[in-house]
Amino acid sequence: MKKQHIRYILIGIGLLLILFVGYHLYLQYRTDIHLLLDPQASRKEWMTEIRSHGVTAAIILVVLISLMCAVPGIPTSVIGVLVGLSYGPLLGTAINVSGNALGNILSIALMQHVSFMDHSKKENRWVKAIRRMKHPKIGVMIGYMVPVIPSSVVNFAATSLNLSIRELVLSILIGVVPSSLLYACGGEALFHGKHIKAILLVASVLVLTVLVIIIYRDRRKHAVK
Template sequence: MKKKIIRLMLITLGIILILVVGYRLYLEYQTDIQLFLNPRASKAELLAHIRSHGTFASILLIVLTAVMCAVPGIPTSVVGVIAGLSFGPLIGAIINILGNALGNITAIFLMHRLKFLDKKTETNHWVQAIRQMKHPKIGVMLGYMIPVIPSSMVNFAADAMKLPLQQIILSIVIGVIPSSVLYACGGEALFHGYNKTAVTLVASVTVLVGLVVFIYKDRKKKQGKQRQK
């Protein structure tokens, strides 16, 4: 019961932070939205204003991404695309990487300190898939790379395996790079056009599907060796 209350309090706090930071970000982009909705506004004026945002907007995007990443079940893709749209693929990707990395690190820290997840989480199929891999450290890294795997389950697996902090941080940073770059490139594509978007998405989805297949094959291989023993 205590764990459930702690989870509820943390999720509530996270949602409040998302609303506060999200509203401040809305104010930052209010003029952009008005230009977008105004049929008389020129495309050049809109694009110029979108790319005029500075450090404060980037900090808001990092904080919002981090909080959304730390709260289970809330996707960060829209914020990631906005980062790429506003700052281009390189800086946008850096913003996304920082936000996702900070969010996951914060979530693992809270899990480790407060122990608010139930033991039944250990039986989650994604947690088991990562922990039963021949190379669990690589499994953690791949878990962050695949959007369909809840980051909360990957965070739990990383904490449960008691990996060194340095390895956890490295796995998180490397793991969030593909999706962070993908969203930033998606934002850049929206800025310039849609020609390159299809190629990027198809290639990315292919890689992600390949990673999922790799996880399950690695898991089955390890289970097969254990049965032989």
């Protein structure tokens, strides 16, 4: 079977799993949604309900984030904010980090053990930038920190660097912490009705992204010269 077909089959399976897990997440949050849409329900009642979720919902969220992270092109930011909204900044960050780390590890494991790697990514500018760094594993960490860089691209770069399992896991864990923390704090800000603070937290992610792009382009211009 052609590599392209294997990739499509795996992505299709991933999307079906996302829908399946997403439905179970909806069942967990069904009451919360009804309270949010009910004009007669009080905010206090909704706040109590949204913070009443336990281990089952947390596990479903970790699995969902993992699957969304492993399938190329699916952002996890909305779920990350929902996690912060439900569990607060500390536990929310732990759930986000767990989901994102497991998703990236799963994606890399598939790339290493299943013949479906898209070798056209070798020419991707981010892959080249990471591989040309003096300390590429730091480049991998930075890649996971910047939302504009697709995780699939960073995973490809990490796979091509032949890092040890310890280096790989450490790079992923450190790399996914900043965005996981920001999304969890954004959810916490929304929980307390601090919409401006939530917007500022999201904006800080965008500013970081822009700065990385500017630095990358500046270094590229100097390299050409």
